[in-house]
Amino acid sequence: MQPPATPKADLPESAPAFAVERTLGRLGKWLRLLGFDALLETECPPGGFWVCCDRGRTLLTRTRRTAETQAARAPVFIRSNDPFEQLEEVVQALGLTAVDIKPFSRCLRCNEPTEPLPREEARGAVPDYVWETQPAFSRCPCCRRVYWRGTHTARSIERIEAVLSAVR
Numbered sequence: 001m002q003p004p005a006t007p008k009a010d011l012p013e014s015a016p017a018f019a020v021e022r023t024l025g026r027l028g029k030w031l032r033l034l035g036f037d038a039l040l041e042t043e044c045p046p047g048g049f050w051v052c053c054d055r056g057r058t059l060l061t062r063t064r065r066t067a068e069t070q071a072a073r074a075p076v077f078i079r080s081n082d083p084f085e086q087l088e089e090v091v092q093a094l095g096l097t098a099v100d101i102k103p104f105s106r107c108l109r110c111n112e113p114t115e116p117l118p119r120e121e122a123r124g125a126v127p128d129y130v131w132e133t134q135p136a137f138s139r140c141p142c143c144r145r146v147y148w149r150g151t152h153t154a155r156s157i158e159r160i161e162a163v164l165s166a167v168r
């Protein structure tokens, strides 16, 4: 059987990358928001998820049976139902610190690293009030979605940083 294509063939050794089980989708999005490479099982073709797990990714699971059957992959077993507490569990399990996080550096939809977008090019691509008030923009090379540090996400980042400082 032909193994399915993986979006990430070569992962940098230093950056933690994750394979996120389907029950942890919201955690996966939070990891992307922080800049981590997070492959979601829900976005993989059937069987593809497990192939990707073998390529240097840390498996995150909340299913005890999966944790047992996939023990050889050294999964991180997540206990909480709350995405922030789940994030705290990941941070503790991997010993992550604020140095490891790069907020807004990855597309939430595609899991691709975003690229800086010059202000002039962002004009017209975002609402006028956003363009006038935000100093910096980035764009996904895949889906062309434009990102900026909005008020809501800035508050979320503060919460994330609180999680990180609590475990340091």
Ligand SMILES: [Zn+2]
Pocket: 107, 108, 109, 110, 111, 112, 140, 141, 142, 143, 144, 145
């Ligand atoms: Zn994208």
